[in-house]
Amino acid sequence: MSLSDDGGYGGDRGPETGQTRTRLPDSGGDGYGTGRRPRASLSSRNLVTGVGVVVLLIAAIAFANRSGDTSSDSPSADSPKSSDTQPTAPTGTKPVTGKNGDIATGFAKTEQGAQSAAANYAVALDSSGMYDSDQRDVILDTVYASSVATARKESLRKLYTDPKFLASAGLKADGNAPRGTTFVSRANPVGTKTTQFKGGTAKVEVWYSLLFGIAGQGSQNPVSENWYTSTMQLQWSNGDWKVANIKQKAGPAPIGSDQTAATAGEMSKAVQGFGGFTYAR
Template structure:
């Protein structure tokens, strides 16, 4: 109910009531020292306490908000637009909820949005850079899971030719792709960020900036694990109610200047790769 519904401020009824209240307080000066004379003071004390507590709560809230705000920028970027000028897109999930489905161990069920396309591209980049790609059967499962049906056959043929005994030898594996005894084969792609280059009703082109680990960890390894920086471009199509890959290409960089952190030993690298799992990437 609004204030005007019960007389409002300045209404005749309100002034009449206020006059009556004034007359009931006049006896305070006539000797009612232990009745109405003390109750107003107790009431004022309670109101003062409530006011003080309220001020403290508001002050704490203001401090917390200021600490969250960082530089105090009041601009709020949209949740599903990588095109907002002047704002860095966070890598944590925002807007559309992350996917919870999996197909062949790979995240699936992405939203039909720009965020969903970026999430699909990032997770597919991880799968294409994993150690499973060096095993023929596992590679075929990955390709059938992430590629559009029309692209599976062509892409699989190209990759079967690329993953040759010569490539296996270059990374320290045996000719059949197996890992020598006592060593740990490392191949891992880690997306740093994603960017939508084009987006339509049923297609999207997404760039995924990545760093990667590749090599053999263990005593006596002649192919130590090293890092690389590259950008993957994926053209995606909406098929079977999910984003699937049509084409995939890769180029070097952008690469930062190497830091001054000393390289870890082979045993420490092997332990880290075996002990730290990967992520499901989502926007």
């Protein structure tokens, strides 16, 4: 109903005069009586109701978002099984308590903690530090269980001191890059997946890309990107996750883009200027 149809706005005819008497809304009254205030129209009431609904929706969304921040150290009954795909997201559990050099240590004894350990260990085991004998021993002592570290040190020492292997990587016989160039070996985890988890053992897959090569003018081994998946058997030892065994396979690799490759100078500057991450679930 429009305002003009309301009784407060309509004219009513006076007796015997034949004239129209008009009451104005909110008037102080006249000789024919006090004026009446118009009632709110249906459209006005609908507007107020609509605004109220919007306010309630906004309040509900804000409350839901705030409620979603609550976290628990243990998964709920609705959590996906360990074999299901799980998004990388905060869990509320602090994933790392310390570091041994540049390697994160002190992971939680949970599936997320095992995934964090595996991702960080993949970075360490594919780093340029593996080509230096002193750094390599520190990495292996940190990453591997003590029962297998000694054997791994010996087998990897033979590999990383093999002149043919070093030459294939573009390095000199002493393991160093040619003068004026930068050796790059940096793993970048994309995701992790727990395929087995029981008490103090876990099997975790890490999918990652690896930047590898020599950055610099005249390099015969320019930096390129390769993709791998490492499967790690982890065991809980002395308050942390340690690698008992590891296997690596190529891929899955995405289709290469047509993005313009960086120059040798740009790549060297990027590698030297951008530090790595501590990866955590």
